[in-house]
Amino acid sequence: MLVPIITAMHVVTVLLWIGGVSFVTIIIFPMLVRMGDSLEKVLMFQSVENVFVRLARYYVVVVGITGFLLLYLTDQFSKLFTMQTLGITFMLIVWGLYSFILLFERKIFAKVFADNKKYDPDKIMVLLSRAHWFILALSLTAVFMGVLVNHSKNF
Numbered sequence: 001m002l003v004p005i006i007t008a009m010h011v012v013t014v015l016l017w018i019g020g021v022s023f024v025t026i027i028i029f030p031m032l033v034r035m036g037d038s039l040e041k042v043l044m045f046q047s048v049e050n051v052f053v054r055l056a057r058y059y060v061v062v063v064g065i066t067g068f069l070l071l072y073l074t075d076q077f078s079k080l081f082t083m084q085t086l087g088i089t090f091m092l093i094v095w096g097l098y099s100f101i102l103l104f105e106r107k108i109f110a111k112v113f114a115d116n117k118k119y120d121p122d123k124i125m126v127l128l129s130r131a132h133w134f135i136l137a138l139s140l141t142a143v144f145m146g147v148l149v150n151h152s153k154n155f
């Protein structure tokens with residue numbers, strides 16, 4: 001019963017986390033891109049992203065702990081990076097990428113917004129929107145592959 005409970009905790013946390021990424025990417029970004037005032041746009045983006053990043057740090061930790069626990073309890077460490085665990089490999093790539101971004105988030109945004117005169121805020125928003133779409137697509141692929149590979153074992 002322990003493995004199903006931890007899997008459920010893992011998936012619920014993934015839902016909160018990737019659900020947040022979807023909300024920012026699909027709802028917030030198109031709204032920001034349509035907004036007229038460039039400064040207002042940047043400030044709004046920063047306040048939304050600040051709240052999300054604070055929550056995402058907890059999600060990454062919980063998903064990491066439950067994910068590695070599942071690997072240990074289902075005895076799959078030795079099978080990592082093989083076709084049998086393709087879904088988990090995708091999960092690890094996505095998790096590593098998010099961990100890196102969240103760890104260096106301040107430095108990344110400081111660089112992106114460093115010189116408002118040099119960089120056009122509208123172009124920055126389009127660039128950030130594309131980066132969010134990329135990371136969302138990767139995350140959904142991890143969910144898709146995780147479920148597909150895990151449930152293919154039964155058929």
Ligand code: HEM
Pocket residue numbers: 007010011014018063064065066067068070071074076088091092094095139140142143146147148150151
């Ligand atoms: C350190 C990172 C992670 C590790 C070690 C990990 C590991 C695992 C393991 C071992 C399972 C059970 C699969 C099985 O029994 O074969 C699982 C399930 C799952 N994981 Fe992850 N995971 C991680 C991150 C993620 C991320 C980032 C996502 C989504 C973006 C994700 C989505 C899922 C889903 C949807 C399932 C349920 C699959 C199912 O049973 O239908 N995981 N994970």
